[in-house]
Amino acid sequence: MDKRTAKDLLYEQVARIGKALSSPKRLELLEVLAQGEKTVEALAAELDIDVRLASAHLKALREARLVVTRRAGKYMIYRLSGGDVAGLWVKLREVAEAHLVELRVALQSITADPQQLVSLDRAELLEQARRGAIIVIDVRPQDEYQTAHLPYARSMPLAEIEQRLDELPRDCEIVAYCRGPFCLLSEEALQRLARRGFRVRKLSDGVSEWQAAGLPVERAAAA
Amino acid sequence: MDKRTAKDLLYEQVARIGKALSSPKRLELLEVLAQGEKTVEALAAELDIDVRLASAHLKALREARLVVTRRAGKYMIYRLSGGDVAGLWVKLREVAEAHLVELRVALQSITADPQQLVSLDRAELLEQARRGAIIVIDVRPQDEYQTAHLPYARSMPLAEIEQRLDELPRDCEIVAYCRGPFCLLSEEALQRLARRGFRVRKLSDGVSEWQAAGLPVERAAAA
């Protein structure tokens, strides 16, 4: 085999991964799967698309070996094939954010004003959370919290937040986070809590971003 | 704008980068550009494709903001729009290598047997190069060496290697590197030198891989 043909083969393989990353729906699937394993149904509901379309996109991700499946009764459960896949998603998003003005503009238009964003660096945030100077809440669904969450964070799913207001302090700043910069859960939590007079800000990181920055997360022991 | 539409916009933007990474030719262009800026002609020659096809792919990369151009006389010079782009390419390749058996198989079939690969970790290699216990040679074209190269490496372009054999030691191990694991220059250098009785091994890293590992490289001052 000549050198050109050999090289073509190599880049062809990497392009399989690139192709998998070339669809918005598949990217969103990866981000949701980065929070923990999910059924096809749950994923379709999360993206608000037909189960059959979700299944087709998941098939593409599986053929690129970015996700793997296992069967649990009548459910098919998908998960990322490795932590490096979440890292790749984060890196891709970071490059997009760094170079695409359109993305930054779109992000700003849906996100809180900068004042409501946590401005501390991550190590400092961690230290304050450890000391109890701030309360970090994880507003994702509980199963995602259980899979992995930031150190010192407590679970406070958005769906339950209104019933559990008495668990939150009024004399201390609250920091809410969710799945990452594209996730609107913490945004919504922020608005609901601020309306009720809590001092609350938002951390745009999710677990994957936190981990990509080299910081530790707390994980459930493997099943 | 409702939440679904807002989210769709965000993932759509990131998918622009993913689409740019979905073609083998564009990936190869990125890898070559990670070695330094190049004209369209040079890139087309490197990939062995028509200039017009190269131009079309470069246009796609430019629209995804992964590359930028400047004009120099009648030449149009392309370069990566940032170091993060090279980092993304490396990460993408690493994920592909980790998950795609086909890629690992293809790599093995074109690369030297494992004995000829450097097995030291990078820090150790750096230390030995500093001490002069090994000689590190950069077999890429000279302009790429000048843009950036590994610490303590000397330039020894493959095209000149046969004329400059007397500059290489026979009493000390030589380590050759090129553009990265997909580049065959160091492979070719290895064969030519081994045939002449040099003790030579290959480092599969290129400058981007080295840098992605957090290690320092030597760079020409910006023009």
Next chain:
DNA sequence: GAAACAATCTAATTATTATTAGATTGTTTG
């Protein structure tokens, strides 16, 4: 074993993208 349900498969339509080759634009050089 039949009904219910999750997921996938198939086939059709629509939309994008890659590639090729001729025509054109912009820049330098004599």
Next chain:
DNA sequence: CAAACAATCTAATAATAATTAGATTGTTTC
């Protein structure tokens, strides 16, 4: 300013991919 050259543009064709909806495959539950 004409010739030479680099690069891009345009238009045509071929190849791939996204989406939709009906049919089918597994698995559980009664």
